[in-house]
Amino acid sequence: MGKFDNQVAVVTGASRGIGQAILLAFAREGAHAVSVDIGDHGDTAAKVTALGGRFTGIQADFGKLTQAGAADIVAQIVSTAGRVDVLVNNAGIIKRAPAVDFSEDDWNTVIQINLTAPFFLCQAFAKWWLTGGREASPADTRLKIVNIASMLSFQGGILVPSYTASKSGIAGITRALACEWAKERINVNAVAPGYIATENTRPIREDEKRNQTILDRIPEGRWGTPDDIAGSCLFLASKDAAYLNGTVMNVDGGWLSR
16 A cells, blocks of 8 residues: 555656656555646656556646646646645746846746746645535545745855745745645645755766865765655655645755754
């Protein structure tokens, strides 16, 4: 028996990297794995199938996502899978430039994808839950929402003003939604990853000097892996975390403690 047997777990940005690792972790624990992504679902679908799991892929452009679009995504998932138990808002992008030169387009794109789209999805999934999903669920069932925040939910960073603003916003809406929805059997929490070894961070790791500077700051002495983030998401989505609400869990090898 898996921890998420007969449950439906939705992960955005699950075609690769951290999002894929999160979705595969849910699939290993028995969940119907749903990927919502602008990218190709083929690799993730093959890996879920190899685990003996059930997979659904939904195409979505978070750069253009509206409230109506978020509601349509929920409707598609419920039509296919019957219900939703877990939403992990993972999809995101980063743009780098000095703050004084940061373009309007880059600002708006990052805020839209990293903050506005996750809010609209939280809103749409909660609305489904509150207008019928909860009544059709067992009495001990809760809707679990896990947002992916960042170390830059707490720090300023350099050359990433829109990313820092968006991830600070993710921490804020996580707390705000928890305040409103905890009484409705909805848990809203977040995971704040530290430096994680993915394709996006490969250029940093290949820069010997910068890589060593980062490692020297991390008490754990190593980069994190996508599976480190996946494990934290599984915990927050499980019954073990039923009384956690509005928490932003740092998964950073101790970086923020240094």
